[in-house]
Amino acid sequence: MSAQRCVNILGLGLIGGSIGVGLRERGWFVCGDDQDSSRVSLAFERGIIDAMGLRADADVTVVAAPVLAVPQLVQRALRETTGVVTDVGSVKSHIVAACDNPRFVGGHPMAGSELEGLDGADPNMFDGAVWVLTPSSTTADSSFSSAAAMAAELGAEVLALPADRHDQVVAVVSHVPHLTASTLMGLASERAEEHAVLLRMAAGGFRDMTRIASGHPAIWLDICAENREAITATLDGLIAGLSDMRNIVASGDRDALQERLRSAREARANLPVRGTHPTELAELRIPILDRPGAAAEIFTLAAELGVNVASFEVVHSVEGNRGITVLLVDATAVERYRGGLIARGFRPSVQSLS
Amino acid sequence: MSAQRCVNILGLGLIGGSIGVGLRERGWFVCGDDQDSSRVSLAFERGIIDAMGLRADADVTVVAAPVLAVPQLVQRALRETTGVVTDVGSVKSHIVAACDNPRFVGGHPMAGSELEGLDGADPNMFDGAVWVLTPSSTTADSSFSSAAAMAAELGAEVLALPADRHDQVVAVVSHVPHLTASTLMGLASERAEEHAVLLRMAAGGFRDMTRIASGHPAIWLDICAENREAITATLDGLIAGLSDMRNIVASGDRDALQERLRSAREARANLPVRGTHPTELAELRIPILDRPGAAAEIFTLAAELGVNVASFEVVHSVEGNRGITVLLVDATAVERYRGGLIARGFRPSVQSLS
Numbered sequence: 001m002s003a004q005r006c007v008n009i010l011g012l013g014l015i016g017g018s019i020g021v022g023l024r025e026r027g028w029f030v031c032g033d034d035q036d037s038s039r040v041s042l043a044f045e046r047g048i049i050d051a052m053g054l055r056a057d058a059d060v061t062v063v064a065a066p067v068l069a070v071p072q073l074v075q076r077a078l079r080e081t082t083g084v085v086t087d088v089g090s091v092k093s094h095i096v097a098a099c100d101n102p103r104f105v106g107g108h109p110m111a112g113s114e115l116e117g118l119d120g121a122d123p124n125m126f127d128g129a130v131w132v133l134t135p136s137s138t139t140a141d142s143s144f145s146s147a148a149a150m151a152a153e154l155g156a157e158v159l160a161l162p163a164d165r166h167d168q169v170v171a172v173v174s175h176v177p178h179l180t181a182s183t184l185m186g187l188a189s190e191r192a193e194e195h196a197v198l199l200r201m202a203a204g205g206f207r208d209m210t211r212i213a214s215g216h217p218a219i220w221l222d223i224c225a226e227n228r229e230a231i232t233a234t235l236d237g238l239i240a241g242l243s244d245m246r247n248i249v250a251s252g253d254r255d256a257l258q259e260r261l262r263s264a265r266e267a268r269a270n271l272p273v274r275g276t277h278p279t280e281l282a283e284l285r286i287p288i289l290d291r292p293g294a295a296a297e298i299f300t301l302a303a304e305l306g307v308n309v310a311s312f313e314v315v316h317s318v319e320g321n322r323g324i325t326v327l328l329v330d331a332t333a334v335e336r337y338r339g340g341l342i343a344r345g346f347r348p349s350v351q352s353l354s
Numbered sequence: 355m356s357a358q359r360c361v362n363i364l365g366l367g368l369i370g371g372s373i374g375v376g377l378r379e380r381g382w383f384v385c386g387d388d389q390d391s392s393r394v395s396l397a398f399e400r401g402i403i404d405a406m407g408l409r410a411d412a413d414v415t416v417v418a419a420p421v422l423a424v425p426q427l428v429q430r431a432l433r434e435t436t437g438v439v440t441d442v443g444s445v446k447s448h449i450v451a452a453c454d455n456p457r458f459v460g461g462h463p464m465a466g467s468e469l470e471g472l473d474g475a476d477p478n479m480f481d482g483a484v485w486v487l488t489p490s491s492t493t494a495d496s497s498f499s500s501a502a503a504m505a506a507e508l509g510a511e512v513l514a515l516p517a518d519r520h521d522q523v524v525a526v527v528s529h530v531p532h533l534t535a536s537t538l539m540g541l542a543s544e545r546a547e548e549h550a551v552l553l554r555m556a557a558g559g560f561r562d563m564t565r566i567a568s569g570h571p572a573i574w575l576d577i578c579a580e581n582r583e584a585i586t587a588t589l590d591g592l593i594a595g596l597s598d599m600r601n602i603v604a605s606g607d608r609d610a611l612q613e614r615l616r617s618a619r620e621a622r623a624n625l626p627v628r629g630t631h632p633t634e635l636a637e638l639r640i641p642i643l644d645r646p647g648a649a650a651e652i653f654t655l656a657a658e659l660g661v662n663v664a665s666f667e668v669v670h671s672v673e674g675n676r677g678i679t680v681l682l683v684d685a686t687a688v689e690r691y692r693g694g695l696i697a698r699g700f701r702p703s704v705q706s707l708s
Contacts, residue, residue, distance in 0.1 A: 182618035189621035205566040212559040217615035261571035264536035267543035
């Protein structure tokens with residue numbers, strides 16, 4: 001039986017609370033702290049944490065605070081603890097640049113709730129969700145693997161990505177959709193002054209499209225400040241797309257309209273389904289070379305090649321820092337992945353599990 | 355006991371099938387026809403209709419066909435039957451202009467399903483949904499009341515609006531959201547070529563926002579053709595709003611961004627909740643003046659003033675076409691409504707029901 005693992009949660013809001021209660025239910029010892037001490041007491045009373053305050057020898061410390069507050073809290077965690085430090089901020093480049101340390105790896109669990117604060121804390125919030133980690137060349141293999149193992153234990157699918165790439169992607173799949181929902185809601189609300197019935201006529205599709213406009217504005221101000229460049233570039237792309245669409249409708253170009261609607265429909269239908277796991281798995285054993293960031297590189301390559309990692313483990317050898325990464329991946333993708341790994345200087349061995 | 359009412363459904367797809375099976379379950383005799391005779395047999399076999407073909411003396415004939423096909427089918431229904439004719443097309447101005455007849459009233463039940471055709475036929479599809487009727491000055495009171503009574507019987511909330519106003523509103527709450535979802539999906543799909551992980555990172559908010567992009571393209575081609583003017587005007591408004599948003603993000607204007615997000619959030623929270631009925635009702639009795647379109651005018655005014663009509667009935671007097679409209683409305687709105695009715699020359703009397 002392995003020793004009980006321990007996590008510090010620094011910031012006891014919706015996400016921090018969910019990680020805390022989720023890991024506690026899975027047998028971890030959970031410590032928690034927050035700048036608001038009444039939250040710490042509340043989390044303790046509700047059984048979300050086992051102990052108040054940080055423990056210096058915790059395996060992992062999770063900084064779960066608004067993006068602008070993250071760098072300072074990561075520095076505090078690096079000072080006060082000896083383990084791995086990760087965060088959950090929705091924009092990563094600035095944070096990763098400000099927290100350059102082998103013990104730190106940036107993170108972004110892509111899940112949430114319409115509830116706020118500890119009231120929304122849910123041990124299964126991350127089940128089937130994507131949890132992005134953004135290791136840099138400074139990140140130690142062991143830091144990356146600890147953070148990835150914690151996310152996987154919460155049921156999340158771990159994706160490793162460079163921080164700047166993460167920020168470009170979330171601008172498209174999260175930040176700009178949010179700003180668009182708000183703009184659409186604003187437009188409808190403006191037109192409702194003229195047409196009193198307008199909001200009563202807002203049926204399911206409109207409700208779906210504007211649901212995310214219910215999010216709390218405060219976090220979005222920080223997100224827009226931190227990811228300004230990618231957001232404005234993506235908004236430019238969307239505005240250009242809508243102008244195109246407008247001209248197609250105005251000119252009555254049926255073929256062009258049909259092609260756009262058809263390809264969007266097809267892309268929507270092909271969105272990956274959450275929480276499905278590949279039916280046939282293959283096992284890859286990859287000796288970790290004696291170079292920094294190897295584990296992160298192995299994961300990043302999987303993400304780039306679209307290879308779903310169902311589970312993984314880092315087995316350390318007795319000779320210090322070297323070890324073997326054991327991954328279970330979709331059997332249909334294993335050859336593609338193996339080729340990519342070899343091209344990058346790894347020496348993977350494959351074993352079919354069927 | 356009243357005689358069994360009879361409806362013809364002309365066009366046995368998702369909406370026609372749902373109206374048919376819904377009215378049949380509520381005791382109506384349902385006849386059905388379709389240009390595809392195999393659909394008529396199928397509807398009969400599945401118990402969605404009682405009889406195949408149209409009945410000349412049906413109380414109501416519902417034309418449930420794609421918008422471009424509606425005018426011709428309405429003309430056929432007016433020729434072959436003696437009752438009221440209504441339709442369910444999602445754009446109304448062209449249809450209403452092409453079907454100028456006292457026995458016709460345009461309609462648009464704002465409900466749907468992700469299923470298609472008769473497979474999706476659902477007797478409760480319209481329960482709590484808004485059903486817009488677009489009477490013109492030609493529409494007879496009795497035509498309007500028959501169509502409204504049928505919609506109300508299916509559980510829908512009837513809203514009366516001039517056709518052009520309906521078209522402007524649906525451009526905002528339905529057509530442009532759909533085109534925006536498709537454009538956003540297209541943009542994400544384009545960027546996914548560069549970022550393989552992009553679509554795997556599309557979480558709940560993105561899925562909600564692009565859900566309506568799964569709709570069948572064919573009906574949207576007709577909608578965009580028929581409602582071109584309102585759609586392009588609304589797209590212009592959205593593009594202007596997004597350009598504003600882009601400049602606010604680019605310039606880092608936190609206050610302006612906060613104000614936009616806050617007011618959108620507030621507007622989203624104030625979207626009327628479906629299917630709730632006012633808790634306190636008042637009864638209004640309005641003698642129908644001897645002028646065409648009076649019943650429609652009474653309803654249109656309710657929609658304009660935001661007055662929820664919980665139920666209504668037209669009681670005809672023995673002296674021919676004159677009668678009394680009896681409405682149950684939200685008690686908190688009754689004085690506002692009474693004032694509006696008096697200003698338009700009606701003589702309403704109010705009775706509290708508490």
